[in-house]
Amino acid sequence: QDKRLETLVVANEFGPNMLDIHGLGANRPAYGVSWLAYDRLMTYGRKSIGDGVDSYDFTKLEPELAERWEVAADGMSVTFHLRKDAKFHDGSPVTADDVKWSLDRALGMGGFPTFQMKAGSLEKPEQFEVVDAHTFRVKLLRKDKMTLPDLAVPVAAIYNAKLARQHATAEDPWAANWLKTNTAGGGAYKVASWKPGQEIVYERFDDWKSGPLPKLKRVIQRDVPSAGNRRALLTRGDIDITFEMPPKDFAEMAQEKGNVKVASVPAENSMWYLGLNTKVAPFDNPKVRQAIAYALPYDKIMQNAFYGRGMPLFGGSGVKDASWPQATAYKTDIDKARQLMKEAGFEQGFETTLSFDLGTATVSEPTTILIQESLAQLGIKVAINKVPGSNWRAAITKKDMPMLFNRMGGWLNYPEYFFFWAYHGQNAVFNTMSYQNAELDKLVEAARFESDPKKYEGLVKGFIDIAYTEVPRIPVAQPVMDVAMQKNVHGFTYWFHLQPDYRQLYKQ
Amino acid sequence: MNTANPALATRAAPGRLARQWHTLRYVVGENPLSAISAGLFVGFVLLALFGPWLAPHDPLASHVGEPLSPPSMAHWFGTDALGRDILSRVIIATRLDLGIAVAAVALSFVIGGLMGAFAGYFGGWFDRVSTRVSDTIMAFPLFVLAMGIVAALGNTVANIVLATAIINLPFYLRVARAEVRVRREAGFVEAARLAGNGELRVLFYHLIPNVMPPMMVQISLNMGWAILNAAGLSFIGLGVRPPEAEWGIMVAEGAQYIVSGEWWIALFPGLVLMLAVFCFNLLGDSLRDLIDPRRRT
Amino acid sequence: MRRWPCCLQRVRIALPVTCRARWLTRWRGSMSHLLEVIGLKRWFGVKKGGETRQLHAVDGIDFHIAPGETVGLVGESGCGKSTLVRLLTRTLDPSDGQVRFRNHDLGLIRAREMALHAQRKDIQMVFQDPTDSLNPRYTARQTIAESVRLLCGLRGAEAAARVEEVADWVGLPQALLDRYPHQLSGGQKARVGIARAIVSRPALLVLDEPTAALDVSVQTVILQLLDRLKRELDMSFLFVSHDLNVVRLLCDRVLVMYLGQVVESGPTDAVFHAPAHPYTRALIASLPGGLAGGQATAADLLVGGDPQSPIDPDPNRCRLLGRCPRGLAPCGETGPVLRDLGEGRQVACLYPAVVQHHVRQ
Amino acid sequence: MSPTGKTLLEVDRLAVEFRTRSGTVRALEDVSLALAEGETVGLVGESGSGKSVLSFAAMGIQDPAARITAGSLRFAGQDLLAGKGAAMKALRGREMAMIFQNPRVALNPIRPVGKQIEDVLARHTDLHPAARRARAVECLAEVRIPDPERRYAAYPFELSGGMCQRVMIAIALACKPRLLIADEPTTGLDVTTQAAIMRLISELSAERRMATLLITHDLGLAREYCDRIAVMHAGHIVEVGPTAGLFAAPRHPYTERLIAATPVGANSLDELAAIDGNLPDLRRDDLPACRFAERCPQRAAVCDAPLALLPAEGSHRVACHLPRKVAHSLERKHVASA
Amino acid sequence: MFQAIIKRLVGALPALFGVIVVTFILTRALPGDPAAYFAGPAGSQEAIEEVRAKLGLDRSLPEQFVLYLRDLARGDWGYSLTTGQPVLTELAERLPASLELTLVGLVLAVIIAIPLGVLAATRPGSWIDHLCRGITTAGVSLPTFFTGLLLAYVFYFLLGWAPSPLGRLDPYTTAPDFVTGFYLIDSLLAGDGETFVAAASQLALPAITLALFVLAPLARMTRASMLGVLSADFIRTARASGLHPFKVLFTYAFRNALLPVLTTLGMVFSFLLGSNVLVEKVFAWPGIGSFAIEALVASDYAPVQGFVLAMALLYVLLNLLIDVAYGLVDPRARLEA
């Protein structure tokens, strides 16, 4: 029985596809592996948000591998002092050299890690400097308030450079191949075994020094693709915790009186939205976009697709503050929508296609069907296109879908961060609407480096207002991170990367 | 022309019809399952034809007020997550599902049947090539091939039909080829040649009409299989697009509600799907009864 | 003789006599032969143990049929009778040799093209199994009508009238014309088969065991029908059978085949009363009633078990060797060839039984 | 040529029916026939007259659809139908054996022929395996199969039709039965092979004083090999008598016609006479008492009266109200002698 | 015999080549862009092009095909991009899971279907016959995923008789040492009864799901061929020789009836391998079917190609096996040397 109390059985829809978060094509569960098997220099603080649920605190940074750190007086560099007793899983000590190698690697691997580092203005290897074995310095390119937070995200994991170098080759200087299937970290958990597509088993690293020793000795994380099965497993007590169920299941389990409880935390900095491609007629016409924003059956969607597991991002009363995400002022008003359509010259309606990612079908499908039904009132004939996951990214990159229902979130909880990627005229992949607005661009760029809170609030309100008036994307709901677990599981913490953190979990 | 084609020979029809009617009655009478399947078949055809008029509700209209309501007098099969009437959706889906099955089977029947008949009759390189083609298709795990085709070409109804037709092709090819080969040497074929029939005439007027019965059995069995196939594709998300009602999708959607106790969402479409396949399978058996009572299965 | 509709004659006359020069130059044999077969061979490739070997189904056959003559062909099962028939009716291509019909070498026409050839209607055939040879999906009328249409070129009412006339001719009641084969009795099916074969009034009718599948009681009727047709329509018959009694009653001349070759031929009575070849003797001896008045002895029966294999037989060896009650050493060294015995008789045996002059009773 | 020994098989007023989808077929009605030891009896008749049904019923291997509705079967005094055919099961294969037409398909295609003989031996004797094998080879030798040792392991498809028929005879005779039923044993074989097989059967039955029921539709064959002949028509035995007498003076019009239709001894086609009409449909409810009546040229009012096999002369018996008088018998002689 | 087997294998080469070509074309036609997929959510156009070059996808199709063939010839089936493992290793790891499931399903089906078929054939037209037919046809009419879900719901969720649908073993049992990859066999080899029971109970529901699906073709074929054989002449001979009814039924009839059943068995097996895809998804079974779906969705060419090729090879081998088995039963069909 003790063994059971120290073992956590997790079921998720699908597991990691590799063990290296820097790897080409690493999926989201791989972030979770990185989070547990590797340490970072710093981590975020935690705060209780009631109901025995914790959330990370993005305003607070706390030590992990670094005991402490100090920002230089000019504000252009930060010096980290590493824990002297920290060890990697193979027993070798953690040194500044490892840190440098790791951060260099994040820049050198290209793709997602590089992109994420760049978000914190970490762009060049020269920025990373080994001072001595246990002292490490990061030089800043500019005074970016996101630099330090960005060193606490999963991408900034610290690798065992000595071990990894043994597996590096000339073509593969970063040992990418080896690290795909092996870990070289010093995190709280070791990967005891991994069978891709089946399960990953973690075992506690008893020598872990970067925080209080976790209570769970062993975590078995199985892939169970069928949500129904996961729910059954949980209800019957065969697993301890599971995620990513249809909202309806969470809604029901939260109501049920059984042995299951549901923790839910609104996911920061993210939203479900209906994107309208501003490069495709008639969505290049703001009136049409507004008409659609008025025609969406918000309440129906909340009730029948989200089962209330989401924060409404509609029906607000205008942009009053800089909080993010916040509600738009739109609410379902077909007459107004008709009026706008008439003004735009589309009284007769038109035909278009609404796409969504098959992987999100549990929410997207009912939503799009409701949208389709509702837009029919404006004479808009919508064909629904389910795009399998593999095609989704290709399609998004191409930006040729006229309408899409999608979810977007950012790790670093700043509105300008979100807007930079999702609305800015640089036209990043996430600007799925190909939206261009010079004025908005200016406001977003300014906000990033604005240190005066008052001015900052003004800038933020400014770009939110533009985005909500022009509505290239119509926010629908802020997703909620739901987790269902046995009542004897405690200590759940919400993290921005949405992956479970077993270090704080315990069974009682 | 008229006399060469038995289907057009109305003069002889009464005797034959009467006889077949008699056999049919016998087969049905002796085997209750055949009677059931025949009844079901008629039912499904009627549903497919008149579904839109029979459905009590608008199958596409959502009723947010009554989502997931269990079967009741108003909604015999209950409603789904969007409050849509499942009975109506099941009824409407009949046309699409049967349509897919019929189209796919017709396609593979015509192409596979002709290829097989030619291969069986003329032999030679065409035989070798078409046998290779069918071997190649058979060497695939068939469902995976269908998945691949739909995934590659896009999940439209046309592509589902195409994929289903392709994986069914070898069966028709083989049946037609084997049956033609058996009969190629039959006395009546030789006799037809002596009567001055050219090769193509022999094939089309004498052989093909005679291999139709075994092909019919194959058709009926394949219909069921085609429906299952389309449903399977829907289940893994490669099926028909929403909000089109299709049995497979409805089951797949309903599957996630089973555990939470909303069994009706998956159960009714699943049952109807099963009934349809069941009916076609039994029908195939009964056809076989009609054709060859002794080898009945 | 019954009056045939003039249309038929018209068709016949209208047929162009395509005499290719080649045929003329190769023309030999006497004009009196309707059909002449010269050195006809048909081999089938069979795969055995990876290599292809030749099965000599018909292995060098010579014979002829005169107009109006009825020739019987007997021989044991598998000796190549049907193959020979198919070669003559041109549904199978010969490997070698000639099939001369009215002095044209029909063997040169590919079997596939024969269907549309002008001579098609002059050689017709009645099949062994009346059930198998009727398309189960055609009524009797459709079956006969097809021949009328394709062979006589008749259409519409003319054709319909013709079908009924032929049905009359073979004694098939009009009421049965609209029945499918499975609704007809064996004798009736046989009549349909015969009717179909004679619509075009062929010069040569080949009958491959036409009564083998019939009951005795029906067989008699069919035989008598055939006999009548032969006389009244002035056709030549090649009558294949393994019922020697039937051959004896119907045929003028008989050919005895063994393993792809003709081993004896001659006028029926003569062959029956004084068979020269040991195989013929055995054949006749095994008839109930026996050889020439019950004098059959065990010595006349074949010994041993199985016949030799028709696959790549040794040409320098008598094919009966091993079953022949005499079987002498030279038989293993020279393959016997057909030689004349006088009185129109031929035999292929090194030691034929002495042929006594036969006195008809 | 009356029965020489004691009666072995006795069929008494047997009636067999088939229930089919289109009505009840009364395949046998009131059939009586007796076989004595060492005697060979021929059973002749048109196709469908019920010869096979009778023989199958005698062996107890009839179709599941068949029902024996009346009559009895006795073998050496034992009632074969008693106790759900228990006696029959005990005797079948040991005391009574049967061979069929189409020997090639009548043997198990995937079992060596020797093994098939052994199966019978294993069932009916208690020979140990080695002896069984030896006996099986011996059986093969008994039916004059050359090289029996080698043929023991042969499969039916490796043997010619004649050989297969010999194997079948070997299987039937393996346990030295007292009764052999041969249902058209030579149909489908070549004339020469046919003669050899028939000789073999008659030699063996003479050797073992075995009663033989030879079923055939070839009158010539029956005439050559049988002591007595029974003529069947539409499920009735219409005439039975010693061979010579029956051929010389057939009493029943059907027998007469049958003989007339057989080309065996005829000298020209014109001598042959066909039998009009077909066998009546045995499903009919209104079958006349004499089932030949509807085909009979001399049908009279009396023909509607019930009918039984009545003695005509010696052991010659006939079921006809108007049998031919001896004097009226056919002029034609069916002996092909000079 | 050996030669004949080689000949058969060589004869299968064209079909295999066909499979390779078709798979190659199909995978390239998949609309997903692997380069876009692997460049990650934030990949810019240049990043995507870079990845494309890395994957060799910038070359012309024929060039890619030739390279692929060359690698195959060297025994290199490529790497799965999603898992980073060599495809062969992945297949070798997952194939036993699928095979074990399929075989157990097949054995289950055979154990039920063949007696049912024989029973039905010995009493054609009886209520037993109709019942058999009804049951088996109902089985084949159920979509496998529906059956699986239903079974899991009833026997696991409602009744609690079956263990959780969590793959090959419950989380608290460790897998036996790898010998054959079949847990049932490996656990027995290791003498670990507990693991055996655990593995067997995990197998039960998915195997039943599969078995239900193929019950019908097997029972139907058994019945038909049994009926055909029972009315054959040689059965009459056997009965006339007084052989015991059981001997007639089994040694004579059944062995002959087995022949077409064997052929069906081969077809059924390849069918099962196909339907595995769905069943594995329902029961979280770590077989190659689920592997193939994932790879297909990720447009990960190498595993899809590898999977199909492996299945095709399996199919060829299976047919060979059946031919050999056929020859064992039927002397007429023995493979000629």
Ligand SMILES: Nc1ncnc2c1ncn2[C@@H]1O[C@H](COP(=O)(O)OP(=O)(O)OP(=O)(O)O)[C@@H](O)[C@H]1O
């Ligand atoms: N298409 C073929 N391919 C190979 N062999 C063949 C073919 N047709 C016939 N044969 C062989 O040729 C030989 C002669 O066959 P054929 O049918 O002519 O004999 P038959 O004398 O008509 O026999 P039966 O009396 O049984 O009808 C046989 O050994 C047969 O197996």
Ligand SMILES: Nc1ncnc2c1ncn2[C@@H]1O[C@H](COP(=O)(O)OP(=O)(O)OP(=O)(O)O)[C@@H](O)[C@H]1O
């Ligand atoms: N299983 C059956 N079902 C219905 N009727 C049957 C069945 N078996 C035989 N009969 C009928 O019984 C009658 C006698 O058949 P049987 O087989 O004994 O004839 P036969 O004299 O042996 O003929 P043949 O010479 O053709 O073998 C026929 O009318 C036949 O239709």
Ligand SMILES: [Mg+2]
């Ligand atoms: Mg022949």
Ligand SMILES: [Mg+2]
């Ligand atoms: Mg019979």
